[in-house]
Amino acid sequence: MQYGGDTTCIEVRTKNDEIIIIDAGTGLRRLGKQLIAEKRFHYNLIFTHAHWDHLIGFPFFRPLYMRQTRIKVHGCPFAMSYVHTMLSRVMSPPNFPVSFTDIKAHIEMDPLCPEHFVIDSVTVFPIRLSHPNQGSGYKLVEDGRTFVFLTDNELDYRHPGGLDAGAYRDFCSGAELLIHDAEFTEEEYRHFRSWGHSSYTSALDLALRADVKELGLYHLNQDRTDAEMNEIVEDCRRIITDRGSKLKCFGVTSDMSMEL
């Protein structure tokens, strides 16, 4: 109830109020309603990877069925499949009653795979995730301020295409905000090694080593209660104090918003 049950969907607003949406998890449904209420119909869309929990909100994004909507999809095609293929597959019969061709929105796909790309005042740097079937994390930089979004990233196991812990530390170095996968406790992680997610202690260790200012624990386990999640945040704060750091740590909740 406190941390929320939606799957991944993050909205970023640039200083000129351009909209960047990262991933199309179930949170996209409510975001769509909010954007319609605000009469905002132009969006940039970025995907981390093609797993269902990051795509399944797409057919429920109401602006898709409105002619004034324009969506620009940025970033690299994922291993073995393009964004278009992934999205049309979510909506193909018998999986969904409305077909991909019923979408009224104008969707523009960027077929290139640039090393970095620019959206309004924000420069976006992708990094390969350590995750089954691969994917991308992102660093968003505006006026020297940095937000790093690394979900579905396993820090203690190197999947094909993934990087080692040092590379993620360098990528996150000095960020104002890091949001990182923190699905497991250390005890749970022993049973789920190689499933593609990190323990919260590994995420915290990354944040401390990279000297980031704030860490948001993310991709929280769906069976975790609010009380258990609060205990995890408390444990992180104890570890931070023990290590003499000023890092701020919190669990990411539904509808949370932050200004950098």
Ligand SMILES: [Zn+2]
């Ligand atoms: Zn995944």
Ligand SMILES: [Zn+2]
């Ligand atoms: Zn996921």
